[in-house]
Amino acid sequence: MAGRKPKATDTLRAQGTYRKDRHKDRIDPNKALSPSPVDWLTDEEKEVWAQWHEYLQRNDILKETDEVAFGMLCKIFVRVQKLSKTLPGPTKFVINHKSDSGASVKKRNPLYDVLSDSENKLLKLLTEFGMTPVSRARVKSAIKEKKNPIGALRNRLNGEED
Numbered sequence: 001m002a003g004r005k006p007k008a009t010d011t012l013r014a015q016g017t018y019r020k021d022r023h024k025d026r027i028d029p030n031k032a033l034s035p036s037p038v039d040w041l042t043d044e045e046k047e048v049w050a051q052w053h054e055y056l057q058r059n060d061i062l063k064e065t066d067e068v069a070f071g072m073l074c075k076i077f078v079r080v081q082k083l084s085k086t087l088p089g090p091t092k093f094v095i096n097h098k099s100d101s102g103a104s105v106k107k108r109n110p111l112y113d114v115l116s117d118s119e120n121k122l123l124k125l126l127t128e129f130g131m132t133p134v135s136r137a138r139v140k141s142a143i144k145e146k147k148n149p150i151g152a153l154r155n156r157l158n159g160e161e162d
Helices: 009-015 043-058 064-086 110-128 133-144 149-157
Strands: 094-098 104-108
Touching: 043 064, 064 110, 104 110, 110 133
Parallel strands: none
Antiparallel strands: 094 104
């Protein structure tokens, strides 16, 4: 793409240069995410979507641009639940395996690696959506500090404090 990078929609609106006829195809980053789950989720994942969507919308967290990340959060949550139920107990953490040469080899059950990786991904996504204690506190403080950028600019131009 040649030329300069396009300005963000919020910047255009703040500058008063946003035009519906020219910028109508842009995604609005402030538009709330639809309660309807994406079609690539399973029925179980769609149930998780419905439960968590309500909570996150009450706190004005989910936006339309979060659709894929939120879908992945639901998908990984269900995967962790299923793996946790199907994995054998801690005594089966190590399994015996016969190598190609016929030797008996002890190795870690690969399902535990999949579970651990999925749990790490889940924790990262939960943090992104403000669903851990520390991240929730950050999200709440960010919501409280939400200011009107136009009003703040107007105040600064008039020599008033925020």
